[in-house]
Amino acid sequence: MKIWVKRALIYTLxxxxxxxxxxxILAAFRDNMMYFLSPSDLHSKHRSNNLQTVRLGGLVQKGSVRxxxxxxxxxxxxxxxxxxxVEYTGFIPSLFREGKSVVVIGQWIAQNNLLKATKILAKHDENYTPPEHA
Structure with missing residues (x-):
């Protein structure tokens, strides 16, 4: 085999x-590219996928916390x-409030329209100021 054929074969491999x-690498990150799903995305894309771990983001509906x-x-x-x-047992972040943004991680149970949360991430808006300056 000539040297240029060997070299071309090595470069090709x-x-x-x-x-x-x-x-x-891209296939491994395909499902993790999006930080969270909205409730509309969850209903349309994961209608029958039960017990799948999802990240749900949206607003906590006013009057719904109990x-x-x-x-x-x-x-x-x-x-x-x-x-x-959403059903959750555990530590509640201090920024968790009705009408505020939240990201919830947990198991999706489609037939009950229920997310059994294992973690809550409360988000502040872009105008956040520390408590001592408020």
Missing amino acids: FLMAISAGIFM RDKNDKLLFVVTDQVQKVN
Whole structure:
């Protein structure tokens, strides 16, 4: 085999290996590219996917926050179009309020329109000021 054929073969194999690596990295991050789903996206894309871990983002609906007899926090996350019921047990962030933005991570149960949350991330707006300056 001539030297230029060997060299072309090595370059081709190298490019194929690099391309395969890039493809695997992009495939691994495909589902994690979006920070969260809105309630409308969750209803349309994950209608029948039960017990799938999802990140749901939206506003906590006013008047929806309550506790049940087992001390679970129940509330509704909305994007002003669709609503998702959320059930949560655990630490509640100090920024968690009705009418404010929230990202909830948990298991989606489509037939009950319920997200069993394992984590709540409350978000502040772009005009955040520390409490000592407010």
